[in-house]
Amino acid sequence: MNKPLADRMRPIKLEDVVGQEHILSKNQILNKTLQAGHITNMIFYGPPGVGKTTVANIISNMTNKKLYKLNATNASIKDIQRIVAELDSFMTMNGVLLYLDEIQNFNKKQQQSLLEYIENGKITLIASTTENPYHYIYNAILSRSTVFEFKLLTKSNVIEGLKQVIKRINDEGKTLVEYEEEALDYIATASNGDLRRAMNALELAMYAAESENKEQVFLTIHIAQESTQKKVISYDKFGDQHYDILSAFQKSIRGTDPDAAIHYLARLVKAGDLNSICRRLLVIASEDIGLAYPTAITIVKSCVDAAMQVGFPEARINLAQATLVLATAPKSNSVIEAMDRALADLDQKDIGEIPTSLKDAHYKGASDLGRGVTYKYPHHYENNYIQQQYLPENIKNEKYYGSQNNKMEQRIFSYLEQLKKQ
Template sequence: MQNEPLAYRMRPRSIDEVAGQEHIIGTGTALYRMIKNGHVPSMLLYGRPGIGKTSLAHAIAGTSGLPFIALNATTSGKKDVEQVVGEARMTGKVILFLDEIHRFNKLQQDALLPHVENGSIVLIGATTENPFHDVNPAIRSRCGEILQMKPLDEQDIRQLIRRALDDPDRGLGRMDIRISDGQIGRLAEGSGGDARKALTMLESAVMASDDEGGVTTVEDPILDSLIGRSGVFGDKKGSHFYNLLSALQKSVRGSDADAAVFYLAHLLESGDLIAVCRRLLVMAYEDIGLANPEVGAHVLAATQAAERLGMPEARIPLSVAVIEMCLSEKSNSAYKAFDSAAARIHAGSTGEIPSHLKDAHYAGAAALGHTGYQYPHDTPIGEFGGWVAQQYLPDPVKDEAFYKPVVSGKEKKMAGIHRKLKEYSHKK
């Protein structure tokens, strides 16, 4: 057993040994009480890698005493599922832990789902993807619990590290290891809430340290090296990546420059520059819009520069663009106007284009009644340019107001012009 990785050896043996996840498996939760009373429901565990999904499944099996079988949906076939079904028939009930369950194919489902439904197989599925987007409805409907797991906080990680240092059977307790509270804290902080990463870094630090007279002393330079190359979590094109994009946009929309730069850094470290640039361009027009139209051009220039430069230099123009958007006036009136107009079109309220707006650049147009258009440039109005009062919308929607100005930044002037023109139109 000592040849297995420390993170594997230190998996909890029962639900009472699970670190963190109090919202799911704390002593007062319904799931904790069900399992303690001998009932294990089928469930989906959703969360980022290293968060403890596999460990929780092992802990549930350890507490319930039911036979436990682990499969990975990316490598298992119908034959593997049939073996699980056969085991369930022999023993009466088994727990099947299925990792990467969002990759479950139809043949596997067809073989397994009836047995999940009748209760002979308790399915514990794990996924890093949003189960409401990526897990088949047939599986979701048979899992009574869809549980979103959270990253462990530093205190939980500290507890796991100390448990590994003290445990003489599964952990490092047989070794005389000198490691300070500060160093344990650095490991906990550098793990990013990932228990597996924390224990892997601890084991690597111990194995890389000198043993003098039976005493192993962990040194700071070794920790610096391990934490520095441990990386960041960024499941490119996965749920967490899109959550980061969402957090970036909402931070910009909320004008929080610190949060926006933080999420930008996380996204760029995760490694999809093109997707980040695309989202920044969307934000420039969706959230800044008419309040500061120049921002769109600024962000386009920044994203083009970033794509040409590549990382790490791309961070420079993109950080400028993000902070400018954060601190700019904001308006979503333009695309809201479009969405409102599109909704009327989908509802069938299109009507007939007014005759004076129809194409008249051909012989016979007058005979069809395509006349009466007044050329606005022939009627100057102050410093605005040309304008004339005439109907542009079809009759069924002629009184609709799709554009509702936001009095913000440069749109404030546009809103005043819009209001005045509406007043002139009503006086005609």
């Protein structure tokens, strides 16, 4: 059975790997480590199709250790036990290099089964994962390994990789592949940084473009469009991508960048994650806008309710309105600052009792206990205000709310100052 083009055309030298210059270029740590012949336990972390398996294969060819490959999706402890059983044999006298793909699918017990042999050096582990290793990999494994993050490939990286593959095919002499630059550009754009997906599209396009003699292929933009799947935006509702996009969404709104805010909203809409969008918008309205524009929360709540009622695709319009209201509004974090200061005092200080004058006095005998006796009802005084102590005695001078430099809070500040002068 013919291997897929992506497997047949894997680079066999580090210098042929596209992208990942931050770890693979000459002066970077991974390249320097490998050139020195020092192979340590490593964890490759990054999205699919960016070179993790390719680099692991190249490393395995640079060592004289016995290579074993496992995929944690379908491997078990028995597979590890079979490898362990061969340790110290003639075949493994130089040690074992274990490439474990998708290590996040191993549970804690399965990961722990490797510990002893990683620690004594009989097994050198190279693991790859698309999930954040600091969330999914056992700490004892992490502490004995170096984590290398593989970045999403740029469009130019993907085009370079496709051209490398086409050159190799042409050098083999069996098929001559020619192409329009627009065809490779379209495939690279649709692959969204995943070279494997781009190569699968290229392979399909080559079959579609074969001439009658099957020895010459010409890739046009039309063939590329027909052979390429709809562009997929990376998104995992329970993984890093989910939180990274939500984080970028909120920070763009907080930074008063409506264009970036709408961009990240579009990613979330594309993923169909209505609940997460609504929840985050409601939080932002109070956390980042707050008293600078107090009615923002009312507008956002109306937009969120409308979005939940109509659902996608129309909900995108309500969500965009809420996003732009928040992104263009004046900003203040005085609400969350005040709340967090008060909560911190509850944890860190002896706050003392509620003043007796403020305690509930709506029961028989309350006055005998002094409850509410000295309380002054503000509505009986001018401007509905009278100075009296509301905080507990131990923290009576604490200040939690600080008005910020926006029109609304400056008005609040002036109002409070006038009352105090009175």
